[in-house]
Amino acid sequence: MNSEQQDESVMQPKPPVIPPRQKKRPRKRKFIAGLLAAVIPGSGHLYFGLLRKGISFLFIILLDIAAMLYFSSLGMQINVPLLILLALLIPAVYFYNVFDALQSADRILRLPEESEPELPLTAGKTARRRAWISEPGIAFGLMLLFGGVLMFLFRQKPFWLQYTIENYAGAAVAGVLILGGLWLGGREIAKGMLVRNSGERRPRRVGRYTAAAVLAAVGILLLLDWVNGTDSMLLLLKWWPLIPVLWGVEYLLISLISHRRGNITKAPRPRMDLRGLLSAIVLGASVFIVAEQAHYLHLWNKVSLNLTAAAVDYGEAEGNRYEKAPLIVPVELNTSKITVDGINGDILIHRAAVEDIEITATVWVDQLEGAQAEAVSEQSFVQVEEGPTIKITPQYKTYGDSGKRQPRMDLDISLPEDRRFNLDIRTMNGGITLQNVEAIKDIALETGNGELILHRIFGNVKGKTLNGAVRARTVQGGVDLSTGGGSMDAWDVAGALKLSTVVGNISATGSGDEVSLSSKNGNLTVDGVRAKLHAESLNGTINVRSEAVGGDWEVYSAVGDINLYLPAEANYTMAGSSGYGNINSEISGLMIDKKTISGEIGTGEYKVHVEGNSSLIVKEY
Structure with missing residues (x-):
């Protein structure tokens, strides 16, 4: 190529370079x-x-x-x-x-x-x-x-996980809270030192140290309760106002330090860390509520009392104790019923070697001393109306700053061994105990806050308590009892048995007639049911053991395992299902098809209907 051609090629313009077209997302x-x-x-x-x-x-x-x-x-x-x-x-x-x-x-x-629009x-x-x-x-x-x-x-x-949670969950949660509080506080201190050394203009957060103190305090109290078996967590109900105090101290100190630094380095003003502090408070409150379940169930049941009970300030069984002379109540031939209507105090009724009814009252006066306490005791007495129905009504002398505090009056009532009476027993605050009592027909019991205990009773019993455990042993008759919060146990009830609780476990052993158990949150255990059975729990495991099936069974658990121990030789038809759990059976006559179990044993006379959403296990008794 000569020089003229080279010059022409140099002078010719180059074609423009077209960038590849980018697809727009x-x-x-x-x-x-x-x-x-x-x-x-x-x-x-x-x-x-x-x-x-x-x-x-x-x-x-x-x-x-x-x-x-x-x-x-x-x-x-x-x-x-x-x-x-x-x-x-x-x-x-x-x-x-x-x-x-x-x-x-x-x-x-x-x-x-x-950002820059031309930059990728x-x-x-x-x-x-x-x-x-x-x-x-x-x-x-x-x-x-x-x-x-x-x-x-x-x-x-696994079993070890349940054991660990039941025995060491408190220690584990306490350790996490303590370590979390120390880490949060140490991290904030380290950040403050780095910012001060580097001269960076970063605002300090107010509330982190208070949040760290809240977590550490809740963890320490929980650990003390786990180690010593105490209720130190309840101190939080008194100490919680210290949170705004600590927050205020932290705010003043950080503001003072930031103001001094601002005069030198023009550091920004501190900002509130509301999210971090609220998170720590909510976490601590949640741990407290879970750890102190029994305490808050007690408070809830107290709030649930009727208006009469709510207006009363109950005295406790402490302070000054006065035992009054026994009160003798003649029993007429036509006397058939005894009613007791108390407000504050335990009631014990039992048979003894007496000819008439004997009432022994024990008065407790707290918050007062000396002559004042004795005066309240003297003016508190038992009023009795005789006749076909004997009415026993404790009369209380109120005292205290509010003028509504009731002294506690425990009643010990002895009945003649050769007489039977229908009973209607009520108290607002106190337990009711019946021992070796025979009724003509019916016994009615009611208490707002206290246990119901029955031992060797003849007659049909119906009762309820808003807050308290229930025990019934050796009852010749039917039993219908309910509680808002508390465990329930029954042994050797000859008649129909009906137990119901909102929160608590239920156990029934050796009942000879129809059994009906219901718990919203609790486990059910039945041993030795011989006739009709109805067992229902919304949250809880159900265990049923019986050597015979003498009636129709209805077993339901919304969330909880169901374990049945049934005889291999009986007359029943099984129809069961499980929404999400497994089904296993040791009885050869029962067939399992995915989430259902069915089969006929013997003549199939009685129906066993089981429904749940967790595991269903059928074993041979």
């Missing part, structure tokens, strides 16, 4: 993210590429459901506040998932407008996005690891 919508998060938790985050956040929300809900099923289906004592908190966690996580999905979508959609999605923009939209880091892996292990154990239900 469709713009994502905030509305769609919110809709997806509302339908399936976590899906709104996945829609915007926040994979770890989306998986975390869904995994937490699944783990919470697994924990609810585990704690409500075991034979351990059911903790109602724990189940309530686990149930409330689901809507809390759900609505926070929707809220966070909308907030994250709004930040992501605003991010391109605040570079590492700098990615780092900026991570600063704007925080996602879990190593915590995500730890959550999957430990959460997955817990879900596996909840499903397998």
Whole structure:
């Protein structure tokens, strides 16, 4: 090529370079993210590429459901506040998932407008996005690891896990709270030192040290209760006002330090860490409610008393004790009923070697001393109306600042051994005990707060207590008892037995007639049922053992295992199902088909209907 051709090639313009056309990604919508998060938790985050956040929300809900099923289906004592908190966690996580999905979508959609429009999605923009939209880091892996292990154990239900929870859960939770409080406080101190050394203008957060103190204090009190068997956690009811005090002290100190630094380095003003402090308070309150279940059940039942009981200030069985002389009540030939209507005090009724009814009253006067206490005792007495119905009514001299405090009056009533009476016994605050009592027909019992104890009774008994345990042993007649909160036990009841409780376990042994047991939150144990059976528990395990089937059975547990020990040779037809659990049987005549069990043993005269949602196990008695 000569020089002229080279010059022409140099002078000719080069064709323009056309960059490759980039496909425009469709713009994502905030509305769609919110809709997806509302339908399936976590899906709104996945829609915007926040994979770890989306998986975390869904995994937490699944783990919470697994924990609810585990704690409500075991034979351990059911903790109602724990189940309530686990149930409330689901809507809390759900609505926070929707809220966070909308907030994250709004930040992501605003991010391109605040960055350089001509720059591609570079590492700098990615780092900026991570600063704007925080996602879990190593915590995500730890959550999957430990959460997955817990879900596996909840499903397998090993015995050692139940034993560990029942005996060491308090120590474990206390340790976590104490370590969490120390870590939170130490982390804030370390951050403050780094900021001061580096000269960085970062605002201090007010509330972190108070949150650390709350967590550590709750953990220490819980640990003391676990070690010593005390109720130190109840001190939180008196000490909780110290939280705003600590918060105020922290605010003043940090403001003073920041003001001094601001004069030198123009440091920003401190900001409130309301989210961190509220999280610590809610966590501490949740631990307190779960750990002190019995205390709050007692308070709830006290609130549940009727208006008459609510207006009374009950004296306790302490202080000054005065035993009055026995009161003799003549018994006429036509006397057939005894009624006792008390307000505050235990009532004991028993047969003794007496000709007439003898009443011994013991008066307790607390909060007063000397002549004042003695005057209250003298003016408190037992009023009796004689006739076909003997009415026994304690009369109380009120005292105290409010003028409504009732002295406690315990009654010991002895009945003649050769007479029978129908009984109607009531008290607002106190237990009722019947020993070796024979009624003409009926016995009625009612107390607002106290135990019901029956031993060697003849007659049909019907009674209730709002808060107290129930015991019935050797009753010749029917028994119909209920309690709002307390365990119930019955042995050798000849007639129909009906026991009902809202919170508590029920046990029935050796009943000869129809048995009906119902508990909203508690385990049911039946041993030796010979006739018709109805056993129902919403949250609790049901165990039934019997050498015979002499009537129709209805057994239902919404959340809890069902264990039946049935005779191999009897006359019944089995029809059972389990919604989510396994079904096993040792009796060859029963067939298992997926989630149902059926079969006919002998003539199939009686029906055994079993329904539940956890494991159903049928074994040979």
